[in-house]
Amino acid sequence: MRCPFCKTPVARENVHECPRCGLSHAKVARMFGVPPQTLPGITDSTGELSFFQRRAVKGDIARLEYRFPQVRISIFITGGLDPQTPLNTYTFWLFNNGNVCPNLERGGMNHTALLVIDTTNSRASITVGYGLETYIDESHLGAILQSSESDFQEKSLGRAIRTILHSLTAVLRAVHRQIDLVRVEPRPLSTEAREGERVVAMATY
Numbered sequence: 001m002r003c004p005f006c007k008t009p010v011a012r013e014n015v016h017e018c019p020r021c022g023l024s025h026a027k028v029a030r031m032f033g034v035p036p037q038t039l040p041g042i043t044d045s046t047g048e049l050s051f052f053q054r055r056a057v058k059g060d061i062a063r064l065e066y067r068f069p070q071v072r073i074s075i076f077i078t079g080g081l082d083p084q085t086p087l088n089t090y091t092f093w094l095f096n097n098g099n100v101c102p103n104l105e106r107g108g109m110n111h112t113a114l115l116v117i118d119t120t121n122s123r124a125s126i127t128v129g130y131g132l133e134t135y136i137d138e139s140h141l142g143a144i145l146q147s148s149e150s151d152f153q154e155k156s157l158g159r160a161i162r163t164i165l166h167s168l169t170a171v172l173r174a175v176h177r178q179i180d181l182v183r184v185e186p187r188p189l190s191t192e193a194r195e196g197e198r199v200v201a202m203a204t205y
């Protein structure tokens, strides 16, 4: 896997601690404490989204999940993070330790996508579960975040989230075709290399 903080590749036998920066699950837990409660769909701990914006975002999430029934979307909007807090690491931690993913969806069956928006520091980060990592890589996630740059710069949080959801839908549509191709012409996926990897992308606006 790759360290979610410094991105150094970490061998499987050293998975408990990053050899470069020393990050470990215990240190991350000490760094962030008790994970915030998240609701299914969107959790806005800042109250910055209006009723209508939240309703529109919820509609987009429902449409995406209807179209791709395995996929679960979780969005967490936070306003209390220190600028020094590494958002990639925070997102990784929340994904693994919060109540974002149902227990049944751990491991290879996990098709959850988590978007974290840090409104105080104008940053966003996105990660996906192992079940999606085979098809969605860091460059996809980076492009998804970049698509909302102008919305963020115009301080339109609701529109930024909707743009991200639309970009994610476009990527999933392409991924869906890939899955179909794999089904037609089976080829071995290097699960050895995939397993334990975690792709996280972050953008500052």
Ligand SMILES: [Zn+2]
Pocket: 003, 004, 005, 006, 007, 008, 018, 019, 020, 021, 022, 023
């Ligand atoms: Zn590291």
